[in-house]
Amino acid sequence: MNGVAMYAAVQANTTDVLVNQHLPLVKRIAYHLMGRLPDTVQLDDLVQSGMLGLLEAIKHYDASQGASFETYAGIRIRGAMLDELRRSDWTPRSVHKKGRMVAEAIREIENTFGRDAKDSEVATHMGISMDEYNAILQDSLACKTFSVEELVQGEAGVIEAIHANTQQPEDILVRQSFQKALTVAINDLPERERLVISLYYDEELNLREIGKVLDVSESRVSQICSQALLRLRAKLADWLEGKDNGAMN
Numbered sequence: 201m202n203g204v205a206m207y208a209a210v211q212a213n214t215t216d217v218l219v220n221q222h223l224p225l226v227k228r229i230a231y232h233l234m235g236r237l238p239d240t241v242q243l244d245d246l247v248q249s250g251m252l253g254l255l256e257a258i259k260h261y262d263a264s265q266g267a268s269f270e271t272y273a274g275i276r277i278r279g280a281m282l283d284e285l286r287r288s289d290w291t292p293r294s295v296h297k298k299g300r301m302v303a304e305a306i307r308e309i310e311n312t313f314g315r316d317a318k319d320s321e322v323a324t325h326m327g328i329s330m331d332e333y334n335a336i337l338q339d340s341l342a343c344k345t346f347s348v349e350e351l352v353q354g355e356a357g358v359i360e361a362i363h364a365n366t367q368q369p370e371d372i373l374v375r376q377s378f379q380k381a382l383t384v385a386i387n388d389l390p391e392r393e394r395l396v397i398s399l400y401y402d403e404e405l406n407l408r409e410i411g412k413v414l415d416v417s418e419s420r421v422s423q424i425c426s427q428a429l430l431r432l433r434a435k436l437a438d439w440l441e442g443k444d445n446g447a448m449n
Contacts, residue, residue, distance in 0.1 A: 218258050219251070222273055226250040229277050232404050233285075246281050253280025299340040299430060301326060302333075307434035316390050319427065337426035338419070385435040393428035400425060 230246035257276035261269050305325045309317035323333035386397060392414070399405045399413060407421045414421065 215255070215258055218269070219254060222254055222270070223251075225270065225274060226254055226277055228404075229274065230281065232406075233278075233281055241285070245284065249280045249284035250277040253277040256280070295336075295339045298336045299433075302336055302340070303430045303433040303437070306431055307437055310434065316431075334423055337423045337430070340426045340430060381436060382432075385432050388435065389428055389431060393424055393431065396421060396424045397428050 226247055227250075230243055230250055233246060234241065234243055253276040254273055257269070257273040260276075261272050263269070302322060305322045306317045309321050309325060319333065320330065323330050326333070328336075386394060389397065395414075396410055399410045400407075405413070407418045407425070411418045411421045416424075
């Protein structure tokens with residue numbers, strides 16, 4: 201066997217080992233995402249896209265950049281799953297539109313009064329009942345075009361950019377500034393919403409488990425989580441709309 205063939209064999213063996221070692225990570229991330237997606241989304245589809253993300257991570261990982269392989273792989277796996285969900289977006293446009301309307305109402309109320317907007321105030325501002333408002337929150341939770349996972353890809357983009365060396369320093373600084381803005385926005389959430397976000401995204405509890413912690417129903421946790429995501433959209437509206445130039449100056 202010549203040198204090229206030996207190198208290829210070693211690389212293939214290394215890839216197989218890493219794939220087998222990190223298959224549980226792929227499944228764990230897939231199960232976590234499934235916790236707030238409808239039954240039409242298949243676990244196998246998420247796992248398949250996550251495996252592609254894992255293979256990309258194996259291909260591009262550079263240990264000299266400091267991040268552990270598991271951290272880097274988790275980012276690529278989650279990103280691959282989100283990309284697949286975006287490509288097959290099942291969410292009706294009306295859900296996106298209503299979600300944006302809620303976020304805008306929250307933003308207007310909080311800018312006017314300088315405090316967190318209450319559910320009842322948002323519903324009144326929109327001219328809808330609390331039942332209608334809660335229905336929007338329920339639908340919006342499963343909306344894949346906006347989530348903390350996608351927001352945190354600002355951080356993922358920084359790590360990937362460092363590995364790929366394709367971004368200019370100013371691009372990385374903008375992404376880092378956005379990550380700081382996201383952190384501030386999360387810290388500014390009402391206590392219960394901040395706790396739900398922390399339990400869901402940091403502790404990786406599902407909605408039922410969070411409900412047990414808070415002693416509320418799974419449906420109520422779903423509403424709180426959705427409210428938190430829409431409030432974050434309102435707080436980060438300038439970033440999301442591309443209007444914030446402060447980080448670029």
